[in-house]
Amino acid sequence: MTRTCTASSVAPAETLWALVARPDRWSTWAPHVRGAWGLGSPEVEAGRRGAVRLLGVLPVPARIDAVEPGRSWAWIVGPVHLVHAVEPAPGGCVVSMTLDAPAPVEAAYGPVVALFTRRLAEVAAR
Secondary structure (H helix, E strand, O other), X not given: OEEEEEEEEOOOHHHHHHXXXXXXXXXXXXXXXXXXXXXOOOOOOOOOEEEEEEOOOEEEEEEEEEEEOOOEEEEEEOOEEEEEEEEEEXXXXXXXXXXXXXXXXXXXXXXXXXXXXXXXXXXXXX
């Protein structure tokens, strides 16, 4: 199942992109992410394989599927395919996250993705 969550931000697209595309900044808007390695530095890089540490203890294998610098990137984490996108908009930008996952995972994780999409937009605006 697929779910797309969007949020508007008064932050410039470049500011939001720096938060979403740099693994060392993910915990500022997604506190369940406690680290990532092997996915690119300073920004994610297409084709890179590594892991993301969730909830401080659980390393989950991840692969960066595609990157359009400054605009979007996609990755596969476990059974989840997630696309992060940033679009300039009047007065700021719009961020979206598109989750594609098996129905039970989408049902459980979809609301979390919606929450973190909004949080990302808010953190970027600070």
